Amino acid sequence: MDPRPSADRVALGTALIGVAAFVLIAANRVPWEPVPGGVPAPVSASSVFSADEITRAEHFATWGRIWSWSSLAVSLAVAAWFGFSRRGRLWAERMPGWWWVRVLLVVAALTLVGRLVTLPFGIVLRQLRLDEGLAAGTWAAWTLDLAKGELVTIISTSIALIALVGCARRWPRMWPAIGGVLAAALVAAGSFVYPLVVEPLFNQFDSLPHGALRTEILALADKEGVAVDDVLVADASRRTTTLNAYVSGFGHTRRVVLYDNLVDDTPKDETLSVVAHELAHAKYDDVVTGTLLAAAGALVGVGLLGLLLPRRRLAGGVADPPDVVPPGIGMSAVPTILALAALATVLAAPVQNGISRKLETRADQTALEVTNAPAAFVDLQRRLALRSHADPTPPAWSQFWFGSHPTVLDRVALARAATSGNGVAHTRGGVLEQTGDPASEQADGDDDRHRQERKDQRVLNSRRTALGAY
Numbered sequence: 001m002d003p004r005p006s007a008d009r010v011a012l013g014t015a016l017i018g019v020a021a022f023v024l025i026a027a028n029r030v031p032w033e034p035v036p037g038g039v040p041a042p043v044s045a046s047s048v049f050s051a052d053e054i055t056r057a058e059h060f061a062t063w064g065r066i067w068s069w070s071s072l073a074v075s076l077a078v079a080a081w082f083g084f085s086r087r088g089r090l091w092a093e094r095m096p097g098w099w100w101v102r103v104l105l106v107v108a109a110l111t112l113v114g115r116l117v118t119l120p121f122g123i124v125l126r127q128l129r130l131d132e133g134l135a136a137g138t139w140a141a142w143t144l145d146l147a148k149g150e151l152v153t154i155i156s157t158s159i160a161l162i163a164l165v166g167c168a169r170r171w172p173r174m175w176p177a178i179g180g181v182l183a184a185a186l187v188a189a190g191s192f193v194y195p196l197v198v199e200p201l202f203n204q205f206d207s208l209p210h211g212a213l214r215t216e217i218l219a220l221a222d223k224e225g226v227a228v229d230d231v232l233v234a235d236a237s238r239r240t241t242t243l244n245a246y247v248s249g250f251g252h253t254r255r256v257v258l259y260d261n262l263v264d265d266t267p268k269d270e271t272l273s274v275v276a277h278e279l280a281h282a283k284y285d286d287v288v289t290g291t292l293l294a295a296a297g298a299l300v301g302v303g304l305l306g307l308l309l310p311r312r313r314l315a316g317g318v319a320d321p322p323d324v325v326p327p328g329i330g331m332s333a334v335p336t337i338l339a340l341a342a343l344a345t346v347l348a349a350p351v352q353n354g355i356s357r358k359l360e361t362r363a364d365q366t367a368l369e370v371t372n373a374p375a376a377f378v379d380l381q382r383r384l385a386l387r388s389h390a391d392p393t394p395p396a397w398s399q400f401w402f403g404s405h406p407t408v409l410d411r412v413a414l415a416r417a418a419t420s421g422n423g424v425a426h427t428r429g430g431v432l433e434q435t436g437d438p439a440s441e442q443a444d445g446d447d448d449r450h451r452q453e454r455k456d457q458r459v460l461n462s463r464r465t466a467l468g469a470y
């Protein structure tokens, strides 16, 4: 008997190690109780917005959800057809050229088909935003962004799949382990170079000019204990009227970026509130946390792939002769891998977004403590929500599944708790004190529309490389 482990055992071991790594990282780096004493219950919508404002936001959010989810459903159905039907898989076998060229062609073709079938929804969504005065820029500029986004997706997906298929060809038994480690390394590398390679494709970045705002931001960074060399301003106003800021990269590529319309049209105390939140992401290295979790997730994903693929492939009858492609992975596996990855992304969303909401809540809490300006924080929340027509009360399951941030009502509640001194942390002489009763843990909310907007505009990477778009 062959003493070496079977491909199945290697795959299972890889998945289990990935799960263990994920749990360990999540247990150690995610603030499961981001607010001392518990997260306060959301405030009522009517205490923040007028009836008209609520109606308008709900109208926009409802249609935004309808079109986003339709788009998601169609793209999953198309991916599933190519990945799981015999015809779809055989189509991939007919690609010409060297194996890696064929992988690239299959990835490019499927990405383009996926984009084309969801294009009508993208156009309707953008028109909706134009009608509401949320989007800016020409359709030509929008199309160019779309094309660049597709190119980024095709290149990054091809690199990952060529690496994976290459491993499977070279190491028919060990490929899930080697491919899993390689995939995890690619996730980390991608997150690191994202600010240098991808972001400049979509925006121009300039240093925030010297002046009062810059001086106060650097003082804030000092207070939060975050080393910041520079604060960048992105020319976001050329495509959106909404306000935002984010932190991306880590180590030498870490950067704090503000949308230009946040610098130009927002009162300074509110801008500083956003910056304090972003600096908190930097302080706690939330991008590193997200990257480590995504890397562990990649290990789990490749392990599961190793368990699911061989049987399918062997049973399905691959057209490649066995001496060209070892059992386990053939060219027709590429559409199947893409379909499984698309499905896994949707299934993993509640875990990813649940963790994201914890990180966001901690950043809000830190911003409130550092700026000691809860009124500006509340004004800012109102301004952001009105400028993006954020739904104050999204459906609970939508928020659970797609909400990357707490809802505006959750966030206002946090600030009001800080004002009332009930269940709030006060900082005195650097000592964090706790007063009041611990409030019950609340399900956070958010606008998946916001998420969709980021997805469309900054374009898309299913991995979250830029954590903390405010």
Ligand SMILES: [Zn+2]
Binding pocket: 277, 278, 281, 360, 363, 467, 468, 469, 470
């Ligand atoms: Zn954030």
